[in-house]
Amino acid sequence: MTPEDLRAGVQAGILTEAQAAGLKALAESRAGRRAALAGEDEPFEFFRGFSEIFISIGLIILLSGLMGLIAWVGGAAIAIFLPLICAAIAWWWAGYFTLKRRMNLPSMVLAVTFGGSILVAGVTLMLQTMADSLDFSRWLVVLPLIVATLAMGLWYRRFRLPFSMFVLAGFALLTLYSLVASPQVIADVLIGTSRNGLGRFFDLRQSPVFALTTLVFGLAAFAAGMWFDMKDPNRLGRHSATAFWLHLSAAPALVNTVALTLYNSGGTRGMLLLILALLVITALALVIDxxxxxxxxxxxxxxxxxxxIGEGGAFGAWVLLLLILGALITAMGTWWVQLRNGLMRALPDFPGKSRLPPWAG
Structure with a gap:
């Protein structure tokens, strides 16, 4: 918004003079905070100080003790409700540590406790249902994961904790896997994994069901991350932090599926396609910063x-590989801003370009 927009809003009666002045001060403050950031900064905060680590350790110990006490006092009859009680306690304490104290790491501990407890409660109920009916249904596996995913969505809506999106994404991926999996597919993946390594799991040709599911999840998580990113291009608030965790979920899913599929195709052609894919991934990382x-x-x-460099496993080849890889990554990190500025200036205008993080035009 320009100052003219604010004046027009006041004249139209949409804003009062005080509200317009407050918006102007907020905009100037945000611009100043962005200008104060180092050019190569990608804001990320895991914890603000050792006090958060200390409190997090205490929360883990205290939650464990509480669950032990409840199980001891209530006996076997309370066991099935124990995870739900744990989830309720985590929700209760998040009202203080997340909403009031704004503590990051303790909030993460409580979010994981809540989501994990909801999932354990669902799985416990599923096992009990299977034991009673002696019948297995796919939905006995899927439903606990769906409930856990929805519960984490509710957690994000209530507490606005960016990290909870990372937990939600993990549950969502497991839900997708449980929907597409079949005994034959699982057996094929397990056999292939034992023979060819975990890489087969992400190969679109060798394990198309799981690999395609992973790819779809990665694209969805990436789209959600970009939606949050474009709401906060200056990366000053909660939306940017939420986007960070979504991109952290999307990147392994996308990169592993594309890169391993190309790499496993073998030969010079497969390696050249992998190089091309890595160049595209690098360009994408620079564009979205x-x-x-x-x-x-x-x-x-x-x-x-x-x-x-060449195969053979010689010690000299390994040393050379480490030197080149380390130099390449260090150079990318050191001149990230300059590389991004050059790329963004070279790219033509495209939808959403102006809503990406600022660059030197």
Whole structure:
């Protein structure tokens, strides 16, 4: 909004003079905070001080003790309700540590406790149902995951904790897996994993069901992350932090599926396609100004460098690989801002470009 927009709002009776002055002061404050950030900053906060670590340790111990006490006093009859009680306590305490104290790490502990407790409660109920009916249904697996995912959505809506989106994304991915899995698919994946390593799990040709599910999840998480990012391009508030956790969920899903599928195709053609994919991933990371995508691709960059240097496992080749990889990553981190500025200036205008994090035009 320009000053003219604010004046027009006052004249139209939409805003009072005091409200317009408050909006102007807020805008100037946000602009000043962004200008105060280092150019290469990608704001991220795990905890604000050792006091949060100390309190988090205390919360873990206290929750464990409370659950033990409830189980001891209530006996076996209370066991099935124990996870729900734990979830209720986490919700109650989050009102203080998250909403009132604004403490990040303790809030993460409580969010994981809440989501995990809801999932355990659902699984416990599922096992009890299976024991009573002696019949297995896919929905006995799917429903607890759906409930846990919805519960974390409710947690985010109530407490606005960015990290809760990371937990929600994990439950959502497990829900998708449980929907598409079949005994035959699971057996094929497990057999393939034992023979060919975990990489087969993300290969679109060798495990199309799970790999495609992972790819769809990655695209959805990436789209959600971009939606939050574009609501806070200056990265000053909660939306940007929420986007960080969504991108952290999306990057491994997207990068692993694309890169491993290309790498496992083998030969020079597969390696060249992998190089092209890594270049696209690097460009995407620069455009959206998120290093998580490039971090997820480091292992594949190492594979490409190993292919270029040559195979054989000689000690000298490993040393050279470490030197080149370390120099490349360090250079990218050091000149990230300059590389991004150059790329953004070179790219033509596209929808949403003006809503991305600022760059030197």
């Amino acid at each position: 998120r290093r998580s995508f490039l971090s997820a691709a480091i292992a594949y960059i190492a594979l490409v460098l190993g292919w270029v």
